[in-house]
Amino acid sequence: MTDEITFDDFLAVDIRVGRVLEANEFPQARKPAYKLKVDFGGEIGIKKTSAQITDLYQTDDLIGRLVIGVVNFPPRQIGPFMSEVLILGFDDGEGRISLISPGHEVPLGGRLQ
Template identity: 65%
Template structure:
């Protein structure tokens, strides 16, 4: 494992966001949803593609808190311009489980 300095970690803007909408992304190469996530007044609403279809349905994602990287450059994914990276972990079967706060915190709160 490569060690990083604290300053390296501080460059990554990991923020809490609330999912406003989630829907199918049929143009994606792997099964995915398009998410709209509200990261609070400072950052606003961002769109992302998320390969989380194995463990989540769109209707159960709306209103949930997620953790996202908001300072990556935008990335074109098929017809979608992804504006953030919603974080998660692969389980033993390779399915993605979302990284989420265990308490209600305001959208935009930075992970430290």
């Protein structure tokens, strides 16, 4: 059973769409990960993040891809890297993370409704 939250709790999580501009190896990470730069549009801007998505994605596959991220968490230090957003995905049942994204083009920075 999952814990219940209120609608106001849900609204407090700022989930936006962004486009991956850069994807690079992150050899200093404890678990295999990439360093990403994601454009969340004019209001949010370009943010950096670390994502453990190396099992299903190559860096070249990520460039230009729309992704979904939580943009209002505080920055988090991951080794020598400061992660500014949390990119969202689902475990595929084998421990690999599959990114979620909109099914169609949407404006960068659009908020999950």
